[in-house]
Amino acid sequence: MKRIIVLGSTGSIGRSSLEVVRGNPHCFQIVGLSGNRNIDLLKQQIQEFHPKYVTVGYWEAYQELKTIFPKIQFFCGEEGLEELASVEEYDILLTAVSGAVGIRATIKGIEKEKRIALANKETMVSAGSYINRLLQQYSKAEIIPVDSEHSAIFQALQGNEKKEVKRLIITASGGAFRGRTKAELEHVRVEDALKHPNWSMGKKITVDSATLVNKGLEIIEAHELFGFHYDSIDTILHPQSIVHSMVEYQDHSIMAQMGVTDMKLPIQYAFSYPKRLENPVLEALDFTKYLEMTFEPINTEVFQGIALARKAGSFGGSMPIVFNAANEIAVDYFLKEKIRFLEIYEMIQAAMEKFPKEDIQSLEQILEKDHEVREWGKTWGKSS
Structure with a gap:
């Protein structure tokens, strides 16, 4: 029985992962969930899978769910994702939270020498070299990619x-x-x-x-x-x-x-590797x-x-961080109809020209550069 924590259980990948568990309950057990804004769905997931730990995205929902489910240990916010990944009683951490916020939680999972079922592209894009050094240090930890490619x-x-x-x-x-x-x-x-x-x-x-x-x-x-x-x-x-x-x-x-x-196929493979399992889903x-x-x-x-x-x-160095952060901002702007489709490329190009390459040695540098690009993104188009 593999014990699993799903970060981002209310999102697309998270929901698919729970379908995998639902189809193979004798092989997989959910011990932790995290959700951000879709609290109604998170409640349903808690009632079905009975996790021991849950992280909620914001304070009001945290307070509400603590009252409804008094036997569950709740965490709150981005720090709550790290706290969830830091508990002892699990085997696999599925990181299905989008953006750079999943990096810290992934690191906690590696430090606990767990299997990381990685569904967060940004972790390896922004922090790949740092993560690979950690994997050498914590040799029992492993990353199995969930991205289909x-x-x-x-x-x-x-x-x-x-x-x-x-x-x-x-x-x-x-x-x-x-x-x-x-x-x-x-x-x-x-x-x-x-x-x-x-x-x-x-x-x-x-x-x-x-x-x-x-x-x-x-x-x-x-x-x-x-x-x-x-x-x-x-x-x-x-x-x-x-x-x-x-x-x-x-x-x-x-x-x-x-x-x-x-x-669901790459998700189950990340859960069951090196074995392959039947699953009705x-x-x-x-x-x-x-x-x-x-x-x-x-x-x-x-x-x-x-x-x-x-x-x-x-x-290399800081440039993948710049690329990723600029793209995240640009896509958000496009979805809010603040920029046109082709301006997504223009914004990425502008960021890569604005921020020269720097050597990256620490997580703090990664997060600082990510923050720096996002702050610049707030003013892009006004002064550029």
């Missing part, structure tokens, strides 16, 4: 040596605007960007998919997770999203992980329904997020 690569690498790998190939659906020209993207609306053709995800990651910044983040994350140079990490459009990513070896054989577009891939698989190059001149990410990752 990195889970696919992780699976395709099993049983082979790193020196035999020629390249990693990250697939991309193309998002809501696949095939659009730059002129066509000038005046696209928020509601258009949120219409992903294949996946059901949160708003922020759906916009990242539309800009293809998500592929840029995934390139940086793959570099940090698997230790391959940026020249050995490629991306390709695969509109059907059946192949979740591939690994090409020196003999040009390619290992591809395939499956339906459902996050997992859907089989029916090849009679998927009669076509196509691949095509990505137009990086139109979708500039990939090139910007490669630049940030190759510079």
